[in-house]
Amino acid sequence: DAGVIQSPRHEVTEMGQEVTLRCKPISGHNSLFWYRQTMMRGLELLIYFNNNVPIDDSGMPEDRFSAKMPNASFSTLKIQPSEPRDSAVYFCASSLFDRGNQPQHFGDGTRLSIL
Amino acid sequence: KQEVTQIPAALSVPEGENLVLNCSFTDSAIYNLQWFRQDPGKGLTSLLLIQSSQREQTSGRLNASLDKSSGRSTLYIAASQPGDSATYLCAVSSGSARQLTFGSGTQLTVLP
Numbered sequence: 001d002a003g004v005i006q007s008p009r010h011e012v013t014e015m016g017q018e019v020t021l022r023c024k025p026i027s028g029h030n031s032l033f034w035y036r037q038t039m040m041r042g043l044e045l046l047i048y049f050n051n052n053v054p055i056d057d058s059g060m061p062e063d064r065f066s067a068k069m070p071n072a073s074f075s076t077l078k079i080q081p082s083e084p085r086d087s088a089v090y091f092c093a094s095s096l097f098d099r100g101n102q103p104q105h106f107g108d109g110t111r112l113s114i115l
Numbered sequence: 116k117q118e119v120t121q122i123p124a125a126l127s128v129p130e131g132e133n134l135v136l137n138c139s140f141t142d143s144a145i146y147n148l149q150w151f152r153q154d155p156g157k158g159l160t161s162l163l164l165i166q167s168s169q170r171e172q173t174s175g176r177l178n179a180s181l182d183k184s185s186g187r188s189t190l191y192i193a194a195s196q197p198g199d200s201a202t203y204l205c206a207v208s209s210g211s212a213r214q215l216t217f218g219s220g221t222q223l224t225v226l227p
Binding site: 031033093094097102103104108111 | 215
């Protein structure tokens with residue numbers, strides 16, 4: 001089975017440009033998470049969707065960040081305008097949210113560099 | 116607010132040694148605890164998940180334990196191999212969204 005698929009793998013762009021990161025969760029999973037990893041802060045949760053609905057976006061750092069999940073198989077994380085401090089690795093993860101405990105499965109991440 | 120701490124931050128051992136990685140968390144109201152492996156430039160691979168009602172989980176040479184009341188977990192790796200070299204991350208699931216809170220990781224190097 002295909003895992004969580006993220007694109008692009010690498011993105012280098014200039015400050016002020018719009019950046020869109022994409023994620024395809026594992027088929028059948030109904031929860032999707034966006035994380036950011038930096039050396040200084042480690043892995044942080046940005047936003048969480050359940051059944052395509054944003055449940056908790058308290059981790060989104062600023063209004064420059066937005067995320068959507070138009071359907072069960074696709075999500076985007078957008079940064080507009082981008083700044084050098086947004087440089088990080090962005091991970092998408094999915095899981096099956098039920099009464100039990102299911103592991104989160106991570107994509108390979110998008111390494112973002114803002115010049 | 117949940118906080119997760121991992122010690123040591125880095126560990127270097129000769130091949131064949133058994134080793135223990137430690138994880139502690141501040142809020143015992145968790146759903147589960149996961150151990151992940153991260154290779155350089157790669158994503159996270161889930162190694163073991165321990166539900167809050169469980170005490171341990173085993174997979175091959177890996178054994179993870181959970182003491183929820185004391186807020187501690189350990190990951191035991193038996194007969195370490197150079198291929199085990201990676202960063203190991205502990206994460207606890209808590210809160211209404213069952214979001215994961217990660218520790219800062221232990222960077223493991225197994226020397227041949």
